[in-house]
Amino acid sequence: MATSKAKRSAAAKKAARTRKRNAAKRKATAKAAAAKRKRRAAAKKGRGKRKAPKRKGGAKKKGGKRKAAK
Numbered sequence: 001m002a003t004s005k006a007k008r009s010a011a012a013k014k015a016a017r018t019r020k021r022n023a024a025k026r027k028a029t030a031k032a033a034a035a036k037r038k039r040r041a042a043a044k045k046g047r048g049k050r051k052a053p054k055r056k057g058g059a060k061k062k063g064g065k066r067k068a069a070k
Helices: 005-044
Strands: none
Touching: none
């Protein structure tokens, strides 16, 4: 038995909704990532409310703590 037109259109609508939602999520993620990058850059330059992220592993590179540089 062939699928009824109503069922097909319902499925199409659902797919469209999902696509829309996924696109919105992608956009939100991209925006958040961009904002994070900007914050990181500002922190690296010593501006903004955020400290630069602590780098894990290896020698810890933290500004203002190096005695030899002073």
